[in-house]
Amino acid sequence: MKAMILAAGLGTRMRPLTLTTPKPLLPVAGKPLIQYHIERLVAAGVTGIVINHAWLGEQLEQRYGDGSELGANITWSAEGEPLETGGGIFRALPHLSPDGEPFILVNGDVFTNFCFAGLSDRLQTPEDKAHLVMVPNPDHNPGGDFALETNRVLAGVQPAYTFSGLSVLNPALFEDCKPGAFALAPLLRSAMAEQKVSGELFQGYWRDIGTPERLHEVSDAVLKGEIDGI
Numbered sequence: 001m002k003a004m005i006l007a008a009g010l011g012t013r014m015r016p017l018t019l020t021t022p023k024p025l026l027p028v029a030g031k032p033l034i035q036y037h038i039e040r041l042v043a044a045g046v047t048g049i050v051i052n053h054a055w056l057g058e059q060l061e062q063r064y065g066d067g068s069e070l071g072a073n074i075t076w077s078a079e080g081e082p083l084e085t086g087g088g089i090f091r092a093l094p095h096l097s098p099d100g101e102p103f104i105l106v107n108g109d110v111f112t113n114f115c116f117a118g119l120s121d122r123l124q125t126p127e128d129k130a131h132l133v134m135v136p137n138p139d140h141n142p143g144g145d146f147a148l149e150t151n152r153v154l155a156g157v158q159p160a161y162t163f164s165g166l167s168v169l170n171p172a173l174f175e176d177c178k179p180g181a182f183a184l185a186p187l188l189r190s191a192m193a194e195q196k197v198s199g200e201l202f203q204g205y206w207r208d209i210g211t212p213e214r215l216h217e218v219s220d221a222v223l224k225g226e227i228d229g230i
Helices: 033-043 057-064 084-096 185-193 212-223
Strands: 003-007 048-053 073-078 103-107 110-112 130-135 147-149 152-154 162-169 197-201 206-208
Touching: 003 033, 003 084, 033 048, 033 057, 033 103, 048 057, 048 084, 057 073, 073 084, 084 185, 110 162, 130 152, 130 185, 147 197, 152 185, 185 197, 206 212
Parallel strands: 003 048, 003 103, 048 073, 130 197
Antiparallel strands: 103 162, 110 206, 130 162, 147 152, 152 197
16 A cells, blocks of 8 residues: 655745745654654555655655655655645546555644554445544634544534544545546545545544644654654
């Protein structure tokens, strides 16, 4: 199984830090944010990694190249135009899933000690189109995103948890899509309506690094040794 790290965002909320540095390369306790994901995927045996990029993306390629420095085999998916999350994944599918196999998806601007080992086995049936890792709602998303009932993820139901940005996707989720810009969330909601999305609740360390303040908070926690497994 391969993995994709989403790294094509503009990082607008992180400015001025991201005016000259792409968000995935911002340091967390002295190490680029994206490197934590690469290392944890490799540690879990996932070495084939696709990374998309746009804003200042050449810096990412210059820093990590083919990924061999970290024991990975990185394929880069450069986006010359904004494709949104769904469009970016769809464009990368030939590299991610050449034979129609599921793949891991990681949002590049979260920080977590989630263990990727075993995630490849989480799709419960061949018909399932996705498996989402959910987390307790942070202060900036108190209403949550989706409900979790008997390992099924449901939209429009309360109480809801927050989607962590970690998942396993079946390429069948994109079977009716066409090249171009489109969002991932509508595809997931459609699959939820068909009862084809499973999920789990992760209660370990997870943060959405959406502001400089959260970046500082996470860096401080790492430096103090407060995060298990990091």
